[in-house]
Amino acid sequence: MTERDRAVRILVGTRKGAYVVTGDPKRQRWKVGPVAHGGKDVFQVAADPRHPGELYAAVNSDFWGPSVQKSRDWGKRWREVATPLTPLAKDRKNPFEEDPAHPSPRPLRNLWRFEPGLPEEPEVLYLGADPHLLFRSRDRGASWEPIDAINKHPDHEKWSPGAGGACLHTILVDPRDPQRLYVGMSAVGTFRSEDGGLHWSPKNRGVETPFLPERFPETGQCVHHVVADAADPDTFYRQDHGGMYVSHDRMDRWVRIGKPLGDDFGFCVASAPTAPGRAFFVRLDGEARTTGEGHFQVHEWNDRKRTWRKLLSPKEFPGHFGVHREGIATDALETPGIYVGTTTGQLFVSPDTGESWQLVPYGFPGIHSVQVASPTAG
Amino acid sequence: MLDVHLDRWLRDFGPRGHESVEADSVEHLLDALEARYPRLRFRIRDETGQIRRYVRVFVDGEDVSATTGVTTPLTGARTIDILHSVAGG
Numbered sequence: 001m002t003e004r005d006r007a008v009r010i011l012v013g014t015r016k017g018a019y020v021v022t023g024d025p026k027r028q029r030w031k032v033g034p035v036a037h038g039g040k041d042v043f044q045v046a047a048d049p050r051h052p053g054e055l056y057a058a059v060n061s062d063f064w065g066p067s068v069q070k071s072r073d074w075g076k077r078w079r080e081v082a083t084p085l086t087p088l089a090k091d092r093k094n095p096f097e098e099d100p101a102h103p104s105p106r107p108l109r110n111l112w113r114f115e116p117g118l119p120e121e122p123e124v125l126y127l128g129a130d131p132h133l134l135f136r137s138r139d140r141g142a143s144w145e146p147i148d149a150i151n152k153h154p155d156h157e158k159w160s161p162g163a164g165g166a167c168l169h170t171i172l173v174d175p176r177d178p179q180r181l182y183v184g185m186s187a188v189g190t191f192r193s194e195d196g197g198l199h200w201s202p203k204n205r206g207v208e209t210p211f212l213p214e215r216f217p218e219t220g221q222c223v224h225h226v227v228a229d230a231a232d233p234d235t236f237y238r239q240d241h242g243g244m245y246v247s248h249d250r251m252d253r254w255v256r257i258g259k260p261l262g263d264d265f266g267f268c269v270a271s272a273p274t275a276p277g278r279a280f281f282v283r284l285d286g287e288a289r290t291t292g293e294g295h296f297q298v299h300e301w302n303d304r305k306r307t308w309r310k311l312l313s314p315k316e317f318p319g320h321f322g323v324h325r326e327g328i329a330t331d332a333l334e335t336p337g338i339y340v341g342t343t344t345g346q347l348f349v350s351p352d353t354g355e356s357w358q359l360v361p362y363g364f365p366g367i368h369s370v371q372v373a374s375p376t377a378g
Numbered sequence: 379m380l381d382v383h384l385d386r387w388l389r390d391f392g393p394r395g396h397e398s399v400e401a402d403s404v405e406h407l408l409d410a411l412e413a414r415y416p417r418l419r420f421r422i423r424d425e426t427g428q429i430r431r432y433v434r435v436f437v438d439g440e441d442v443s444a445t446t447g448v449t450t451p452l453t454g455a456r457t458i459d460i461l462h463s464v465a466g467g
Contacts, residue, residue, distance in 0.1 A: 063387065063432045063462045064421040080417070107424035 008331055008374040009074065010339055011055065012347065013042035016365035018057050020045075020075040025375070027337050027351035032362045034075045044326055045075070046114035047373035048140075050122045056141060058111035058127075066111045068127070070141055084108065084127060084135040084144040108133065113326075115171035118178045128168035132159050132185050136197065147197040150183065155219070162186030162222045162241070169325055170226045174233050182251060187222035187241070190251055203251035208242040224267045225325040231276030235303065239269040239325075244281055246303060257301060258283075260308055263292060268323055270338070272330035273376070275353060277304045280311075280330070280338055282323045290320035298328070298340060300354060311338075311354030321346065326369030332376045341367030380407065382458045391417040399458075404435055405448040407458060422460060423448070432463045 010021040010030075017038040023030045041060040048054040057069040057078065068083045109130040117124030125137040127144060133151050135144040150168070153159075159166065170184030179196045182203070189204035204221045212220050222241035229235035238245040244258030244266065258264025258281075265286035271279050279301045285292040296317035300309045322343035331337045338350040345364040350357045382397040392415030401407035405427075412419045422433050427448065429435060434443045435450075436459040442450040443463075452458075 062465065063430065064391070065424060065430060083420075107426050107428075 005052075006375050008333070008337070008372065009047070010329075010347065010349075010360075011045035011047060011075075011369075011371040011373065012341055012364060012367055013045045013057070013326070013369035014341075014345070014365040014367050015041055018042040018045045018059075018075065019364060020055075021347065021360060021362075023349075025333070027331075027333075027349060028358075030349075030360045030362075032360070036071075036075060036078050037069065041110070042368065043110060043112050044114060044369045044371065046116070046371055048116045048125070049373070050116060050119055051140070052373075054140070056114040056125070058114065060110045066108060066129070068111065068141060081141045082143050083111070084129065084133070084146065110165060110167065112167045112169045113171055115173065118173055118175060121178055124178070126171045126173070126181075128171050128183065128185075130168070131161070131166035132156060132168050132188065134168055134171070134183060134197070149193070149198055149200055150191070153200070159185065159188045160220070164325070170223065172226065172228055172236075176233055180250075182226070182236075184223040184226050186224070187220060189219045189221035190223050190226060190238070192251055203247075204254070205252065206254035206256070207238070207240055207245060208256070210242055225269050227269055227271045227279065229276060229279075229303070230271050230273045237269050237271060237279035237281075237301065237303075239266045239281060241265070244269070244283075244301070246279075246301070257306070261299065265289075266323070267325040268328040268340075270328040270330050272336035272338075272353070273332045274334055274336045275330070278302055280328060280354070282328055282340060284323070288320065290322050294318055294320060296321050296340075296342075296346075296348065296357075298338065298350075298354060309354075311350070312357060316357060317348070317359075324368050326371070327367060329370040329372045331372045331374035333374055337372070337374075339370050339372055341370040343367065380452060380455060380458050382407070382411070382460065384411075385461045387462055388418065388421065388460070391415060391421050393418060402452055403448070404437070404442065404446075404450045404452065404458075407452060408448065432465050434461050434463045435459070436461070 006025045008023045012019040018036045037059050043058040046056045055071040059069050060066045067080050069078045070081045071078045111129050113128040115126040127135045134147040137144050168185045172182040174180035181193045184190045191200040192203045193200045202219045207221045224239045226238045236247045243264040245254040247254045266284045281299050295314045298311040327341050329339045340348040343366045347360040384393045399410045
């Protein structure tokens, strides 16, 4: 493997564009650029690990609407590919044109999340969007099919948005079975499908809704983000509006784990391929929506010992930092790195799973999302 | 023939500066522009056919975006400005 192939790339989506930040394998030196989509809200920049170099960006504009942008060269050049429901005219027909007398009452608002399919289905991608929409591409983003069991769900009109909108922001594919899918939507909750998206069941049992009259409804939870455990695909870690949770049974039942932290509000959670049984949360003050106690902090949940560990001391990075739902990521190196982007444009890096931290010396616009493309361990 | 002035931000989707278009309504004007520049589709209007929230269409200097919108007749009109609204930060 060449030195270039061993580069660690942090993919940063911000309020004003997309940034690729490239580092050495030791994760000590960082180079910022290329930069693209200036002035536009980039909710996510996703790498497709099955096709090294291919990136997808969820580019949103209050002025001109959303667009799917794709790069084949690690972000140097981008081009618009078919955005769902808004295809390039030469490519596809707008589904709503089938009945022009009844156009959609819900225009596509924002794109939120790309999720590549499994290695054995290398052309498949998923895309989540607002308002509560899920799409699948079978041709690496050249066209998208709506998953109607979500998009035309009988309760769709009743589903409420969260503060970030009616976003479908979490998509997970069971690594053992591409037919088993999970989604998370604000403020609806998590759902599971066992048949590739034809049918979905709500999976929110045990998750509290402090903002609704009913304490444990079937749906209505404002899930903020969910990740799967690196070694156990039946285990999930969840940051919800109502706290931090774990499930060990494919989301059939959730158990709150955050109470020992006091306030267990937050938006983001990450796991790492080389850190099974561990999850990383950025705990926020539930009212201020910034890091509590006046300093940057990350907490590690050890699911085997069922213990919490605070990864930073209060003296290291004082301040009140906001972190969005996609604001934390990990790499796949033997000692996994942790990366956190803040709403005020700081990018924190820990090359040793939280033992030490550094700031990338660059002022980014407010950061929506952080993802990492890295070589895998071994 | 209408003299259409397009926002320079729209250059990413094809049109640059000025266009001459013949149309009897804002809807037909936008149809004509989108036929000329397919990538412009859904940028000025969303997929419901309505003008996007932060886009302004002026007919002879009058903002029709939030009033008659796409149904605005253009009989006798001479100039159209399609601009992004003053918003954002």
